[in-house]
Amino acid sequence: MSYTGCQLLIRFILVAGHPLRNYIKGMIGNGDNIRFWCSVAKRIQNLDSETVLSWNWNTAQLSSDLQSSLNSLCDLLHGIQITAEADRWIWLPDPNGEFTVKDVKKLLLKETVQRNDYILEWCSWLPAKVNIHMWRSVTESIPTAKGLKRRNIQTTEEACLLCNENDESAVHIFTACHVATVVWEGISKWCKIPNIIAFSVKDILGIHKEVTGSERKKEALQGILSIVCWSIWRARSSSKFANTPVRIKNIMSEVKSLGFLWFSSRSKHKEAEWKEWCSFVNM
Template sequence: MLQTLDASREFSVASLKNKLIELTYFRPSYKFGWNNWVPNKVCILAWRSELERLPVLTELAKRNIGTNSVLCPVCGDLEETVEHCFVTCGLAQSVWQAISLWCKIPSIFAFSIRDLLAIYKYVKFPRKKTKMFHAICLVSFWCLWKVRNDIVFNGKMVSVVNLVGDIKALSYLWVKNRSGEMSISWDDGCGFKV
């Protein structure tokens, strides 16, 4: 007998998508991970991105807030959704690739913002290093959004090298100052190298 996913008794891509969303969003184990080694504003941005509550162009267009195009202002290839900003945009993918190389973990392949926010749970680092890695991921969200806003509002050019440099510098500054671990250095304590 043909298995169906909803009351319509017909298989459809939409019903499959709805079922996946239902399974994902009501998975009881999911909980946003807060991290006090970065400022609250950094955690809140990542938290809002997971809830798709950021003023990206597709969201503004839904509210009839004027914009000529909803194409991503960074790559110009696809519509700018929250997920696109952090997961599928070429710039975001370059950043996650750089972070995985820097932190010496396998390449990051994410299908959703939630995947990105959960990577730290699977990296198998010691406790402090895990928290540091999580902080770096949150700072990456912060810096990607900042660069996106610089492009939209200030017409600035973007450079992956500069962006990754900012992520490293801000992560180091915030973690060192907020962790109480004044001896932390990217070169020894936790093994990351700037």
């Protein structure tokens, strides 16, 4: 890896919520190997316990700002000992300063281990990608700002792209965001079911079991709930990467059309008709 690559890595990779570089400290020895000390160490002399700083200025007169900065620097350098040993880097989490991959793993696990013991009820008539998307949404593993942070990737935008009011997480996008609430209202009306109110992605996945009606209706609804999350996520991604404005009616149209396409071709109800599907009757 290049020097710049290493710099970016230690600046942007977060370990247990902190940039990797915060865990690394340079310890001065002779000042030959750590860039800052290369030029500063030459100007430091240790006489007994005294630190003597010798400068070699191009100008005899320092401005008051420079003088004040110099005084601060001198304070910081006070007590610094230059030795004959080589400079070294120490890994702060270890009492001996020794870096081990095992230590990094421990720190990463401390923050990111979450029990993903949720078993998703697979919807048989949906493509695998939609089921997988749901599973990843339940476990907050889709690349929202929160999901990226969990993977130790620092992002500049933390707010939800759909409302710009809350932090972006799967649970927010699919349940609390105003885009989601309007879409769920439309879905409830279309499917003739009580208003969908969900507080978690898991709640969404259980709604079809609580509605009254035929098994066919419940089966259709199970898939529709996942397609809603799929379509909201697609709208969010198009907005993020292609600047396509998010339109609720487009999300609704996509849910209906993709739902019909997959339900009529992948479920056992191949006789389903578009007209019936659109008015959600005879389900």
